[in-house]
Amino acid sequence: MSVTHLSASPRSRAHTASGISVRGVSHTYGARTAGGMLALDGIDLEIADGEFHCLLGPSGCGKSTLLYLIGGFIPVQAGVIATSAGPVTSPGPDRSIVFQNFALFPWKTVKDNVLYGLKKAGFNAAEREQRARHYIDMVHLTGFENAYPSQLSGGMQQRAAIARTLAVDPGILLMDEPFGALDAQTRRVMQEELRAIWRDSRKTVVFVTHDVQEAVFLADRISIMSARPGRIQHVIDVDLPKDRGEEILENREFIRLSEQIWRLVREQAVAATRGAH
């Protein structure tokens, strides 16, 4: 895996990092009908400029919903979500997202998928070419540039989607369990890669996961969400070195934090299972 990065790449349209402010946000699915389902209940969350923030919680706790709200994909029903650019009302290139199910364009090749975002972001032809090559190489898809998504495995599609989003160098990076379809080995490498990109490029990252170790490895702060309706139960600071590699897994603080958080998440997961019956 190449750990080189496009250093201070020439940018035509710079997306500066920005904090994210979520205040009093609630969300109900099917709100217009009688049997609406409350997915998020009174979320307050301040994510600092340049922070790596993980949303951690059991499945169905609304963490993806919160991410889609920040992304502007679903309208905010109650409360306010704002970045430095103002209140979020629609999706925009300042907040790029990696979806859990990749959301690649199936009619475009891997390379054309990556080029699409670059073109929209206003990079010139030479930059587009260079960045596409770099990020496809970074996710180990060199040789598959001309493959269509349907010809790739789930893990490869996910890596293509990650390359497509990272290539546009967004100020705010939203990631919805982006490593879910990867095998453990690739997953670890991608985590290190993402940490390195974040450290070098000063992005604000909101990363949704249900994997405690992943959250502790990646994040500066972790929000632990409750089972449905989603509330933020705890916000935990991760006091670990900025540079994190394989060795961090044996760090005493890492292990302690992981265990502590695991217990908190477990409570919520048990509650979620009970709620389901």
Place this chain on the structure above:
Amino acid sequence: MMNMAQARPIAPNSPSQKQKLPAPRRGLHLSPHMVDVAVQVAVVAALAGIWEFGARFGALNPFLLPPLSVVLGRIWEDLIAGTVPVDLGLTLYRALLGFAIGAVIGIPAGILMARSNVVRWFLDPLVSIGFPMPKIAFLPIFILWFDIYDTSKIIMVAFSCFFPIVAATYAGCSSLDKWPIWSARSFGAGERELLWEVYLPMAMPQILTGLQVALPVGMITTIVTEMLMGGRGVGGAMIMAGRFADSVGVFAGIVQIIILGFVVVKSVEMIRRRILIWHPESRR
């Protein structure tokens, strides 16, 4: 994997997935696809043989069913005399032009129906009523409104092609997977860009299915209008032959229609494969 199963349209009968197991190394080894084609050709050849020899050796009345060789001979004569190219050309021209008009109106109408409530409120009842209706019933009206020559025939064809195309496009565009749309929007695509860059390619399998249904409908309509209205064209020539009790001429028309239909439908299948090269259906 991606949820594209919903987008899988009618598939040509082809052998299953990449089961290209190395064939046993004895005798001649054919791919499953080649075996498929060979068997199908053999079936058609056998039927042609039964027709030919059945008619020739008195099992059937040669007036009611002239031998195939005689029919082919007639086509050959008319080909040299120049009537077959004119009739076939006219029929093909009417069918394809009518089909193209139906597509040019039907595809945008289907897209608009999926994207605008006003258009849907207006068109949905019309399409629902018109789709199952036998469109040929409108022929007298079109003759009244237009002429008895090309215009009314082509409009008749366009009219009957419109319905399957608009219905398929509407269905394709109203059941689009939201994820590619969301990602295009997050990269900053506007509504107009979304239409060209996302909706159309994503709905393309269903749109092509609609076109594939409409094309034979257009051919049928062309032949029927030609039969009803007379004049040149394969349908007109057949009706003339029928009136003169020229059974060989009638069967010559039928054979021409079979060949024409086969060529046109196969060409569209090939075009579909080219356009949908990205789709899993193209890799069967």
